[in-house]
Amino acid sequence: MNEAVAAALAALGDPTRRDIFERILARPSRILFLADNVAVSRPAVSHHVRVLKEAGLVREDQGLLVATTDVLPAVRVYFDRLWFEASVGEGWMRERFAVSRRMHWRGAEIGLPAEGRAKLSRSA
Amino acid sequence: MSAAGHDPFQALADPRRRQILEVLAAGPSDVGELARRCALTRPLTAHHLGVMQRAGLVRVRLRCASVRPEQLEALRRYFDDALTAAAIASPNA
Numbered sequence: 001m002n003e004a005v006a007a008a009l010a011a012l013g014d015p016t017r018r019d020i021f022e023r024i025l026a027r028p029s030r031i032l033f034l035a036d037n038v039a040v041s042r043p044a045v046s047h048h049v050r051v052l053k054e055a056g057l058v059r060e061d062q063g064l065l066v067a068t069t070d071v072l073p074a075v076r077v078y079f080d081r082l083w084f085e086a087s088v089g090e091g092w093m094r095e096r097f098a099v100s101r102r103m104h105w106r107g108a109e110i111g112l113p114a115e116g117r118a119k120l121s122r123s124a
Numbered sequence: 125m126s127a128a129g130h131d132p133f134q135a136l137a138d139p140r141r142r143q144i145l146e147v148l149a150a151g152p153s154d155v156g157e158l159a160r161r162c163a164l165t166r167p168l169t170a171h172h173l174g175v176m177q178r179a180g181l182v183r184v185r186l187r188c189a190s191v192r193p194e195q196l197e198a199l200r201r202y203f204d205d206a207l208t209a210a211a212i213a214s215p216n217a
Contacts, residue, residue, distance in 0.1 A: 006139060006142070009133075009136050009137055009142065010137050010139075012133050012137070013133050013134050013136065013137020013138075014134075014137070015131060015133070015134065018133055025206055025209045025210060025213065026209065028213055059214070061214075066213050066214045067206070067209065067210035067213050067214065068210060068214055069207060069210045069211050069214065072203060072206055072207040072210055073207060075203045076200065076203040076204055076207055079196055079199045079200040079203055080200055081149075082145065082146065082149045082191075082196050083193055083196035083197055083199075083200050085149040085150060086148070086149040086191040086193045086196055087193035087196075087197075
């Protein structure tokens with residue numbers, strides 16, 4: 001797994017930090033505004049924001065904290081891949097390839113050209 | 125997805141638990157075999173599986189561990205929504 005994804009998931013593992021991230025995601029905010037709205041001290045908010053910035057989840061634009069799209073696509077791909085593997089992935093792929101391989105060889109046996117064989121396996 | 129100890133995000137913050145998830149995504153595994161493949165002791169593997177089970181990420185039945193795709197689906201959706209929101213917040217970034 002990619003280090004950027006690891007850093008993002010490590011950063012979001014803390015519930016308070018994830019809460020702060022979600023607030024910034026919903027609405028670009030300043031540290032002071034966040035400190036007024038979460039149940040932790042201002043230095044704690046600053047610390048969490050620093051971790052979020054280091055993880056590439058948040059950037060600061062003239063004092064305004066904004067969510068970035070730097071690392072989120074890679075995190076999404078990570079879960080897409082895991083989900084695909086775990087749900088349809090393996091069994092589905094194995095099944096699909098077994099069928100198309102079978103049809104391919106059957107096509108070869110009855111002397112169909114490669115193109116016809118491809119069509120045959122697609123219709124399987 | 126929020127009660128303490130049941131939070132999938134907290135469960136996934138640990139690299140060893142992500143490793144377990146990655147191994148199990150490829151297919152269900154016996155707990156002993158999983159420990160061997162992840163180079164972890166069995167008690168540690170059992171501990172991590174417990175955390176992941178409480179977070180809804182895995183299921184353990186008859187010493188066989190498997191992932192719960194519905195929780196991965198929820199995480200996928202979370203990051204999909206997060207990406208959409210971030211793209212709207214900083215369209216030029």
